[in-house]
Amino acid sequence: MPHPSPHDLLPLTPVVFEILLALGDGECHGYHIMRHVETRTGGRVRLHAGTLYRALARMLADGLIAELDERPDPGGDERRRYYELTPFGIQVAEAEMARLDGQLRAARGTRLLRRGSR
């Protein structure tokens, strides 16, 4: 196993984390992931093919996601490649969420966030 601990990969880049979130609801193909990320972030993160597939390639190599067979889109007639989270990918996503949560809690404990929310 190339990555004994999910913590070795932290912190994740925003793009990788967004892709993990997108795949959290189940297997997706590339365009699906783009749309998902764009909708979820209200258009603030807009992936393009290059950025997306470089990140996917990296995540495949790190064992965060797995590549499924090509198959037709349910809604159309084009064949597409689907991706899904691996158990390791889920662990990494959880570790990242725990890390972010810890940071958020720490931030809430300071005047920084209280002042911001007032």
Added chain:
Amino acid sequence: MTDRQPDGDGRRARDAAPARAERLYALLLRSYPPAFRARFAGAMTQAFRDRRREAAALGARARAAFWFVAIHDAVRNGLAERMAARRWTRSNGATDHAAADAGRTRASFLAQDLRDAVRSFRRFPGVALTVVATIALGIGANIVILAAVRGVLLTPLPFEAPDRLVQVVQTLPGRGGRANVTPAAAVAWEARTDVFAASAAYAYTTANLTGTTPAERIPVALVAGGFFRTLGVAPLVGRALDAGDAADGAPPVTVVSWTTWQRRFGGRPDVTGGTLRLGATTYRIVGVMPRDFEPLSWRGADLWLPLRLDPANVDTAAYRVVARLADGVTPTVARLALEADAADRARALGADRWPAGVSVRPLATEIVGDVSGTFAALQGCALAVLLLACANLAHLLIARSGWRRREFAVRAALGAGRSRLARQALTEQLLLALAGGALGVLLAAWGIGALVSLAPAETPRLDLIRLDAGLAIWAFGLATACGLIVGVVPAFRLSRTRLASALGAGARAGVVPGRARSLRTVVVVEMALAVLLVSISGVLAGRLRLEQRVDVGLDRQLAAAEVSLPGAAYPTSDAWRQTFAAMLDRVRALPGVTAVGLVDTLPMSQSWSQVRYRLAEGDAAFDFALSYRVAGDYFHAAGIRVEAGRAFDAGRRTGAPSVLVSHALARRHWPDGSAVGRRIWLDGVAEPFTVQAVVGDVHHRSLADGPEAALYFSAEDLPVPRAVIVARTDGDPSALLAPMRVVVAAIDPQLPLFNTRTTDALRADLLALPRLLVGLVSAFAVLALVLGLVGVHAVVALTVAAERRETGVRLALGASPGALARGFLARGLTLSAAGLGVGLGLSIAAGTALARVMDLPRPDAALLGLVTVALASAALLACAIPARRALRTDPVEVMRSD
């Protein structure tokens, strides 16, 4: 849209566009490494197709934005992926490109590159040092000149909308001269609100500040009411002057400069209400101008005083006018409008009293004046040097890339990717360039200091020449650009090194033969530029030497000091005459003084006066001459020889109007030597002046030009309230100035001595600018020469190194070492000769151009010959050193190392 139309043509057209788009995208995908492409191209094209459909539905702008993003996305990620793949291959020996970024961060790669770079500098310290020093010299020179150009030429004037400000003066059509402005004209222009939004006359002069001990001569400006309003500058404290301050019966008021406020009043806020005494008048201070308020003359001003203009005065042409152009009016329109008016007045009053011409020029041009030509020449030199520096560097790095081919070939063989190697080579050069830039900034700081201290004090805006963060950043940008430009070729070459060619049979540790041609071109260019700069500096130095040798016509044992008698205390010309006579007596009594005289304008000083004269009454033809009024024993004191006739008697009036003429004037009109006894008519004087004597020539305004024609009048006949006392001593002339000050103060403690000078100081002032120019151009020439010689040296060294093996073999086979060395020498000298030839051609062309622009003599054959011989000998030396190394080649060692 035709989306729903089922007809065949529409469908085909619609299908063609996506197909074209996908072909283009397939092209873009080629920026990705092949392995990545094989795996993801299909999916990426699918995603691209989806995105494109989405954008197409949103209209033309969305489509354009889509393409922009798509191209950027593909190229950026493609290149990043390629680099990542290289790194991965190199560090792991595997081809799993995708994991590359996970393993190492960008920073750690940079650190690795830097470590590699430092290691390579240690192996080639000579090359690294040369690169740093070369860039430093080139950048340093450029920054110094840029600082000067920016400070003097480019800094906007500290006035409101300075590009709308113009200086207006009256001109004499046909005579080319620019005259000052009469009060009548200034008042007339003020009324032209259709042309000028505002205008005001002004004059920069000096005045005696008398409230202090000792009395001082200070620079002041007389300004008409609209002056500050025209410039659009508000005072820092209190109020500015306005038209009411010059009205009849208005109390005398003044506005002081920031420096005066700080120096004399300690910057106290209650300065307004304070007073200053000038001569016998007490002025109340009403305001202080801001620190950056720039004077319109190099003289500067400590005080501004109200100027009252008499609209009837058409004779006292003593002012200049600054004006703000009305909206939509250009300088040409303004000139034409004023000239139409002036033509009428000239007809009515006569062209002498109201000149028909008007000059309207941007104020910035007026203030900066004619230094722009000097700076343009310097800027050209600086760029030439930077060009040379770059040429040298490219050359050196190409040379080194030859030496390093083996190293890179081995690394490539061990798995280093091409981009990785190219990047490392570039990193090295960038590092060197930045080090050079840093050193260059230090050099520039030192050079700017030297420039400011060497420049003549009256150079406008000298205090604006300085180094700042902007220039430093520019220096680093320039250095980076140099490093990149000269580094790209060798980096590319190194990265393409193939193992077989670099290590294989017959490979040499030097340059490949094809590269030698570009090296030779670089050296020819270097030598040519060196020749050009050396010959230009030779021309400039030749002129300076000529000027230094010129006999100005004044005795060197001379001390001069100016005195101005204020009108209130010395109202009559008799008072002037008596006071100056008393001063001359006292100075004559000082120990060491051998002769004393008086003149109204001192030769080689910044001021002079000119008169127009005719040789016959009512003659249409006239000429100009410098005019002097002299008293006491001026000619003896100044060391001017009386060649014919008799000089004025000291302390006595001449009785009948008499004039002395200079040698140049006498030769102009009476070459047969019959000047004495001839008569000269001056404008506005009915009676002619009889020539009483011919005296020696004196240089007044320029040393390079011949002496000017001059007329000398007796200050006993035509007294002056302001004059220069000239004393000749048998001791040190500068030591005489202090006792002169004492004796003048004994006559009137309110009278300051100013503009105290010796002949040598006058001469030095006049030569300051040419000397600075020669110094700078020579510095550049030496720099260029050194660079060129290093270049020739490197080429020969490189050839020697490249052919080391061959040399060894030939020596082993019994070739004569001398013949081999001569072969190398000949190759270096052929290059130098080509460079010299091109350079000579350029020098002649540039010399012709310079002769036209800068009033310089053309480079003569002797100079060019000298330059050629000197450079050829230097080149010989530069080639001889590496050629000697070839002699010492040990065949056995060469064989063993291969």
